[in-house]
Amino acid sequence: MKEAKISVIVPIYKVENYLKRCIDSIQKQTYQNLEIILVDDGSPDMCGEMCERYAQEDSRVRVLHKENGGLSDARNVGIEAATGEYIAFVDSDDWIDDKMYEVLYDTLLKYDADIAECSYRNLYADCIVEETNCTGNVVEGDNIFALEAMLDWRYFKPNAWNKLYKRSVIADIRYPKGKLHEDEYTTYKYMYNAKKLVYVDFSFYNYDRRRTDSITGEKFREANLDACWAFRERVDFFEKHGIKSLERKMNDIYCWVLLDRIYQCYRQQINGPKVKALVEQARQDVDYLKKHDVDPWYIEEFKLLSKGIEKYGMARSVRERK
Structure with missing residues (x-):
């Protein structure tokens, strides 16, 4: 059976010290049928040039340069450009484990689901904290089950980046431009559009919380x-x-x-x-x-x-x- 294409969308802005780690982790996926969409959101550093070098070396990489519009706008541009049957997001200062998309894709097929999600680990300056116990358990349910689990902060979470989505659940829903907490505006709508969702209790996503100049690293404002x-x-x-x-x-x-x-x-x-x-x-x-x-x-x-x-x-x- 031919593997479907996964479009991995990476919004990029002022992350030249982290970008290689991120893109390398996507390229090294055991699931190889990827379209890696690097959205240079008007980054003023060397990110644009770095993206172009990756595109020259790997035919799976596509680079989109645009004026700065923020994370939501960059993700939306990536969604519009994506040609894969499945869509995923990775933030450019984070990275993923080698088997993330292989496991999520196989799980989607096995359970005939529309969204597959895994756990993640939080990286702080002085420690690493697993979001869950990483039991390896698999939890499946319909959209209402997943929405309630999201409200309870168990299994399914509102984060955009620890998931694999069938393109059909994203449909015409886009992230709100110019807003913080853009995931909170959007992910639940994707969940509602799904007939079935499945969660795998393994951490495959590395959420780097050590940057003080990132959106999540800044103090409350x-x-x-x-x-x-x-x-x-x-x-x-x-x-x-x-x-x-x-x-x-x-x-x-x-x-x-x-x-x-x-x-x-x-x-x-x-x-x-x-x-x-x-x-x-x-x-x-x-x-x-x-x-x-x-x-x-x-x-x-x-x-x-x-x-x-x-x-x-x-x-x-x-x-x-x-």
Whole structure:
């Protein structure tokens, strides 16, 4: 049986010290029928030249140069250019183990699934932490099972890069340009489009958390509030598609994330336009929450936040000191 082509999309920006490690790990995959799409997102360093050298040496490598538009935009450009029946993503400061795509592809076929996912290891400056116990267990389920597991942060996760997707589940869904936490806006939609998903409890992806100048390595800032709107969109998506069984869980998570992020802003004295917009969002959501299944405590917290971030922050600080 002929192996299907996997298009591996790598967004690239200011990673010349890490890029070789990343691309080499993709080239060394035991699954060889790859289309390696390197998206140079207007990188000001030597990344563009490095990509071109890889393309000269390996016919599987395609290089796309574009003006800087951010991670989401780069991924979207890669999706549009991809010709494979399957799509995968690797962040350019990370790397993957040799058998990652062989295992995910074989698992997809064995279980007749649309998305296959593996675990990953977190690399910190002073230690390596496995995300899971790496038992080797395989977990399969339909889209609602996977969405609930994602909400519970077990098995299926919202990360873009530890998965192999059938192209059909991606369809016309694209990452939101100019947003942080772009995975939170997008992955659950791919999951919903899948009839079956399968998870393999082995770590094949190496998530490098040691860079302080990366998106994930930077300290909390106002842009991190983008996650709150991602979760709010997910609330609307679940309601629109009639996922009633997960309504309470999704609503509670959205409320918790919003209140947590707002409180971080209060403690760090961040009070820009996104903070103001999020407080207004909370004010509007009070009526919504009253009509939907949610922990009543969150309704009272949203009412308090509606009076302003200072009142909410001070009240929460008092509670936490008790």
